[in-house]
Amino acid sequence: MRRVSSAELLSALVLLLPLLAVPWAFKPYTANVLAVYMIYGLLAMSLGLIWGGAGIMSFGQTAFFGIGAYAYGAIGLNLINRTQQTHTALLGGLAAAALLAAIVGYFMFYGRISDVYASIITMALTLVLFAFAVSTGGDEWVIGVARLGGFNGMFGQGESSQNIANFQIPPVTLWLPGMTEPFAFKINRESAAGYYLVLGVSVAVYVLTRALVRSRLGRVAVAIRENEPRVASLGYDTRFYKFALFTIAGAIAGLAGMLFAAWGRFVNPDRFGLAFAASTVVYVQLGGRASLLGGFVGAAIIGHLTSYLAEVVPFATIPPDAGPWITFLMEAGRRIVREAPLLVQGAVLVGVVLVLKDGVTPPLFRVLARHRRWGWWLLLPAVLVYFGHRVACQQADLCVF
């Protein structure tokens, strides 16, 4: 067990090194895309924490993500022009997500609702929030200067004299004591600060969550997953442990939601939607819920695959000298991918789960733990070669992503 988990930690380090260099080696677009994968990964990690950790499959983990995003947006839009920073918005978004998770968790676990119903209740929660967010299109749905905006998503409206001016949710902006001017974490041609913020937060939350999993709370949660009556008969109030872990996972999802709102400077009801909720579950299942890295890996695989299929394959040219069969297959493949990338995504999930029911990371870590000698000498160059290839083809403008 211990060796497997040290393999996980070292893998995280191996992945971190190239990620630190991304803004330097790639176009800002790549950093931007990777940042959103990490944000989804953080959300998936929070689901992995509660699902893998305590066996509670929170289908609607996106509810907390969305609440975090909306709360950050609403507070940020109202305060950014007055205070030039988003400290209150960050705290408010985190508190809103944690509070919602605590309330829902309290009724679920102290009401002794079985874990199967926990999935249904959280899914219902996110769908109720979706329905609510969609219905906020009217002029009356305004918090200060922030319009909830229904399907169109949240934006700020100018003060009475400048009605035309709409403005976006602010990026994470800090103005701490000792700083001469506020600093905004943006991702654009000039700045990769927003990317490093997402990376830094992801690493910090990963490290803290890892410590949490190894604390008494995490150990007891895993024991509850295995056999709840057994754990209760050892003296542990299992309701409290589930409640506490669920609330923490909700807060992490909310944090991811805030980063998302600050990253895209936008949030709309889709974050509460069924498709997003389901793909979060897919990330965790594909990456593996036994380790906290699984969510990040799953999000990166699906995200990469989706953008590759949507952007590269439809434009691939069929060689003129290709035979009729090759032409037919390529044409068919292009059409399938163009029309239904989600179909391909689903097929990949089913395929992986059929072969590796625990997802892709656990077998990888087991192999690395067993063959420590050559495992690293294989993984490290593989990661470097992959990134090197990406850099090379991007510099030569050969690949889109």
Place this chain on the structure above:
Amino acid sequence: MPEPILEVSGLTKQFGGLRAVHLDLTIDAGELRCLIGPNGAGKSTFFRILSGGMRPDAGTVRFRGRDITGWDAFRVARLGMSIKFQVPSVLEELSVFENLHVAAEFRFGNRGGRRRAAEMLEVIGLTERADHPATWLSHGEKQWLEVGMASVGEPTLVLLDEPTAGMTVEEVKKTVRLLRRLNETATVIVVEHDMNFIRMIARRVTVMHQGEVFAEGSMEEIERNEGVRDIYLGKGAHYAVRR
């Protein structure tokens, strides 16, 4: 005069028209009490009520002088009662050591729990399997592990539901040693079917039948009791209980 540690009076559990449990029972501190009876006598149901897994329809349970009727399982456990369930219920995916550590951590904290868990590994003889997931253990080893989990927190009363089910003769002997050791510090109630095992450990035996206390006494008295033979072997069977 030893103090009663557990007093059960008028305890009743009804499943539809079937009265599964209806009994009065007193256990003194330091006892090693055997609870026997044919299948369906209500032994396991009785244990589940005692340990907080099930609420009774009527009656009271007093444990260490406090009325614990209808308490949640974790509160009963905190008062010093632990249980080994009938079906081995260890934490399958966790290692043997982690199983004991979780059990010990509640009372002794992380470090103290580690030390106690390591000691308990020695006692139950699973030191070499400490890092194996519990799911790799044989049936008998799982039973020992669960006995270890039930006793590592230094409880005052331990309920053991069929601790030797499915064990070989050698394994049963080891379990007997384990029980004797456990009984030095805790009161123990054992539910068992295996008469040889009962003979090896028993001081006082209670026979349950159709949810009620049918007979109580030493093993010799119980074995001489014709009524007990009748409920085990059917009325009219006058040959001796299998030795």
